[in-house]
Amino acid sequence: xxxxxxxxxxxxxxxxxxxxxxxxxxxxxxxxxxxxxxxxxxxxxxxxxxxxxxxxxxxxxxxxxxxxxxxxxxxxxxxxxxxxxxxxxxxxxxxxxxxxxxxxxxxxxxxxxxxxxxxxxxxxxxxxxxxxxxxxxxxxxxxxxxxxxxxxxxxxxxxxxxxxxxxxxxxxxxxxxxxxxxxxxxxxxxx
Amino acid sequence: xxxxxxxxxxxxxxxxxxxxxxxxxxxxxxxxxxxxxxxxxxxxxxxxxxxxxxxxxxxxxxxxxxxxxxxxxxxxxxxxxxxxxxxxxxxxxxxxxxxxxxxxxxxxxxxxxxxxxxxxxxxxxxxxxxxxxxxxxxxxxxxxxxxxxxxxxxxxxxxxxxxxxxxxxxxxxxxxxxxxxxxxxxxxxxx
DNA sequence: TACCTGTGTTCACTATAGTGAACACGAGAA
DNA sequence: TTCTCGTGTTCACTATAGTGAACACAGGTA
Numbered sequence: 040x041x042x043x044x045x046x047x048x049x050x051x052x053x054x055x056x057x058x059x060x061x062x063x064x065x066x067x068x069x070x071x072x073x074x075x076x077x078x079x080x081x082x083x084x085x086x087x088x089x090x091x092x093x094x095x096x097x098x099x100x101x102x103x104x105x106x107x108x109x110x111x112x113x114x115x116x117x118x119x120x121x122x123x124x125x126x127x128x129x130x131x132x133x134x135x136x137x138x139x140x141x142x143x144x145x146x147x148x149x150x151x152x153x154x155x156x157x158x159x160x161x162x163x164x165x166x167x168x169x170x171x172x173x174x175x176x177x178x179x180x181x182x183x184x185x186x187x188x189x190x191x192x193x194x195x196x197x198x199x200x201x202x203x204x205x206x207x208x209x210x211x212x213x214x215x216x217x218x219x220x221x222x223x224x225x226x227x228x229x230x
Numbered sequence: 231x232x233x234x235x236x237x238x239x240x241x242x243x244x245x246x247x248x249x250x251x252x253x254x255x256x257x258x259x260x261x262x263x264x265x266x267x268x269x270x271x272x273x274x275x276x277x278x279x280x281x282x283x284x285x286x287x288x289x290x291x292x293x294x295x296x297x298x299x300x301x302x303x304x305x306x307x308x309x310x311x312x313x314x315x316x317x318x319x320x321x322x323x324x325x326x327x328x329x330x331x332x333x334x335x336x337x338x339x340x341x342x343x344x345x346x347x348x349x350x351x352x353x354x355x356x357x358x359x360x361x362x363x364x365x366x367x368x369x370x371x372x373x374x375x376x377x378x379x380x381x382x383x384x385x386x387x388x389x390x391x392x393x394x395x396x397x398x399x400x401x402x403x404x405x406x407x408x409x410x411x412x413x414x415x416x417x418x419x420x421x
Numbered sequence: 422t423a424c425c426t427g428t429g430t431t432c433a434c435t436a437t438a439g440t441g442a443a444c445a446c447g448a449g450a451a
Numbered sequence: 452t453t454c455t456c457g458t459g460t461t462c463a464c465t466a467t468a469g470t471g472a473a474c475a476c477a478g479g480t481a
């Protein structure tokens with residue numbers, strides 16, 4: 040939705056109501072908002088208050104944010120990427136990094152495979168606020184440091200942490216380590 | 231926040247404004263909402279319209295939903311789970327499933343390791359609407375079917391799909407397959 | 422001590438949200 | 452053809468959002 044105007048939520052409310060086969064009368068009963076008001080809102084004739092929209096969301100049993108963000112039609116995804124299509128990020132002396140997730144997932148949910156050589160370190164700068172990383176140790180042992188917290192995790196282990204602070208993955212052993220990494224961003228819907 | 235009352239957003243707006251060291255005057259200029267109104271909103275003396283809160287969110291450069299959901303203080307996570315602490319889900323003749331993510335991540339982001347025997351199938355019922363699965367094939371080859379779409383994915387490959395329809399992972403080969411699986415749910419904030 | 426400034430609050434007003442009631446319209450039945 | 456019913460829209464009203472201006476208060480300075 041455009042960022043130049045407040046969200047037009049009338050159409051969204053109408054769509055959700057229709058999807059649930061509800062009349063204005065029924066939604067009025069469920070939500071505590073008058074039928075007249077609902078009609079005006081759906082026609083974008085008025086600019087309702089937060090409390091009113093919250094009541095409608097409750098009546099529809101949906102999240103307030105589902106109404107506000109515009110109720111975009113979700114198309115079900117199906118996307119597969121072969122091994123030879125993944126992107127490889129290598130730096131001299133650094134770990135071997137394969138990007139598995141497609142470009143359209145960037146800054147939403149990113150998936151990587153990392154291979155850390157014996158006695159190597161991968162240090163990253165803080166990501167966007169609220170971003171989280173989830174690591175599965177496939178082989179070897181790694182030590183993860185995020186801020187003042189750290190843990191050594193062996194094969195078959197799992198670690199998750201906020202990565203909006205400087206964070207480091209180290210392989211202090213004499214064997215290579217392989218790690219599956221997922222990075223999840225807090226989404227911004229309209230900035 | 232309580233689901234019995236509309237969201238009290240005044241305190242949230244005030245906190246964000248203070249965090250950014252802004253005065254009411256400054257926010258009024260940036261947002262186009264009067265200082266008087268801002269004061270009333272922050273004091274929970276009025277129930278602002280959606281458009282007004284949207285203007286404030288823009289002025290603060292935050293998501294509308296950040297204000298509405300209550301601006302909870304985020305504590306940075308750090309959680310590690312050793313291999314011997316993961317939960318194993320096995321059924322007779324079924325795949326070997328290890329749950330890596332901790333219980334508190336249930337229905338948010340769930341992480342699994344799957345091992346499918348030669349010529350075996352894992353069929354799942356539809357999950358909650360909007361839920362997505364992300365598979366990394368660590369070894370072997372699997373065929374993923376979601377609704378009418380399918381793909382055979384070899385070692386090192388990746389596949390993602392909506393799993394709010396019946397979906398199946400098959401290993402039609404004579405070798406075992408190992409798959410890393412992430413399940414991401416669309417969050418409900420207050421239902 | 423008095424004055425000034427910055428910041429937040431309240432007043433008195435206008436504009437608009439929100440409602441109960443009445444109206445408009447289309448479809449189906451008699 | 453007329454009537455009835457269900458559903459959505461609009462009217463005329465009250466309640467409240469939203470504002471410019473004035474006020475209140477605290478801290479700093481002369």
